[in-house]
Amino acid sequence: MHHTVEVTRLSFAYPDGHQALRDVTLSIAPGEKVALLGPNGAGKSTLILHLNGILKTQTGSVCVAGLDVNQKNLGRVRAAVGLVFQNPDDQLFSPTVFDDVAFGPIYQGLKEADVRSRVDEALAAVRMTDYRRRVSHHLSTGEKKRIAIATVLSMRPEILVLDEPTAGLDPRARRSLINLIRELPQTMLVATHDIRMVMELFERSVIMDGGQVVADGPSTQILADAALLDAHGLEVY
Numbered sequence: 001m002h003h004t005v006e007v008t009r010l011s012f013a014y015p016d017g018h019q020a021l022r023d024v025t026l027s028i029a030p031g032e033k034v035a036l037l038g039p040n041g042a043g044k045s046t047l048i049l050h051l052n053g054i055l056k057t058q059t060g061s062v063c064v065a066g067l068d069v070n071q072k073n074l075g076r077v078r079a080a081v082g083l084v085f086q087n088p089d090d091q092l093f094s095p096t097v098f099d100d101v102a103f104g105p106i107y108q109g110l111k112e113a114d115v116r117s118r119v120d121e122a123l124a125a126v127r128m129t130d131y132r133r134r135v136s137h138h139l140s141t142g143e144k145k146r147i148a149i150a151t152v153l154s155m156r157p158e159i160l161v162l163d164e165p166t167a168g169l170d171p172r173a174r175r176s177l178i179n180l181i182r183e184l185p186q187t188m189l190v191a192t193h194d195i196r197m198v199m200e201l202f203e204r205s206v207i208m209d210g211g212q213v214v215a216d217g218p219s220t221q222i223l224a225d226a227a228l229l230d231a232h233g234l235e236v237y
Contacts (some may be wrong), residue, residue, distance in 0.1 A: 003027045003053065003063075004159055004187045006116050010060035012046055013209075022211040024060070028159075030197060033188040035198040038208035039233035044191040047208070048161050051189070052081040065158045079108065082152025082186070086164040090146035092136040097128070097147050100136050104155040122154040126180060142173025146180065153223040160186040166194045168197075199223060207232055 005028035012021040028034050036044050049055040050062050051180055053069045062069040065080035094100040098119055105118045123129045131139070134171040136147060147164060150161065165181065166174045174214050178197055181190070192198060197221055198205055205213040205222045209232045215222055222228065223236055 001190075004030045005189065005236065006034075006061075006063040006066055007047070007050070008061045010047070010050060010062060012050070012055065014157060020035055020211050021050075024208075024213055026206060028187060028189060029213060030158075030187055031185075032189070032204065035205045035210065036189055036191040036232055037195075037205055037222075037232075038199065038214075041146050042232075043211040045163060046055040046211075048083065048163055048169050048189070048191060050182075051159070051161050052078050052083050054083075056172065068131070073185050080196035081159045081161060082149075082157035084145075084152055084160065084165065086167055088141070089137070091118045091148040091151055092144060094136065096132070097123070097134050097136055097139075097150075098132040100147060101132075101150045101154045104151060106156070116157070119150075119155045122150040125184065126150045131210070136196050136237055140173065141173075142169050144182040145169070146179060148204075149180070149184075159186060160184065160188045162188065162192075164192055164194075165190060166192065166197055177223045192205045193234075195223060195234065207234070209233075 007026040010021055010037055013019045024047060038044050051055060051064055052095045053074045057069060064077055067073045067077050069077050081158050094103060101119045101122050103117050105115045123132060126149050128146050128150060166177055169177060182201055202219050205219040206213055215228055216234060229236065
């Protein structure tokens with residue numbers, strides 16, 4: 001079976017010597033939506049940053065959408081893997097929402113008419129069509145998170161990788177973001193502390209701790225294992 005994400009024996013140390021990943025192996029099949037759980041410092045963000053080549057592979061291999069993640073494939077990898085950071089202000093830097101969402105397609109060299117249709121399509125997908133002329137940094141956190149997702153949807157990615165999508169949202173914004181994530185068709189890996197969202201949306205959960213995958217299986221099974229969750233600093237609340 002062709003896996004959309006194939007991480008094989010990936011290890012990574014930061015320049016200060018901190019070993020962030022140890023022999024991580026993970027496969028995600030096309031269309032699968034997977035939750036990535038674990039305490040802060042478990043290696044979740046480090047793993048995510050390997051999936052579109054922001055961090056360079058040191059030991060092991062990473063393959064996404066049939067492409068090896070390496071310098072030669074970087075442009076294609078970044079179009080295939082839409083990475084949405086925890087803080088939307090890291091993603092939004094243009095004068096208007098339209099400019100933010102158009103950035104990727106323009107960078108890819110698409111014609112103006114194609115850029116416009118990509119922006120329309122991406123904003124419609126996150127239900128923010130009326131916001132195209134708005135100034136990104138004047139929006140609420142929930143609105144910014146939706147626009148940040150639109151900035152990667154405009155590249156028509158096969159895979160969406162979201163880092164703590166519901167962090168910092170009030171209950172209403174959280175609910176509308178969960179409904180949005182449910183509707184999106186892409187293969188997904190979502191790092192989160194929001195266990196209630198995992199129960200609702202993700203059939204499979206992977207727990208990381210100390211740079212390793214310590215559990216991988218059906219969410220119902222993993223989230224029912226109180227001893228496992230407790231051992232890795234996770235709480236069902």
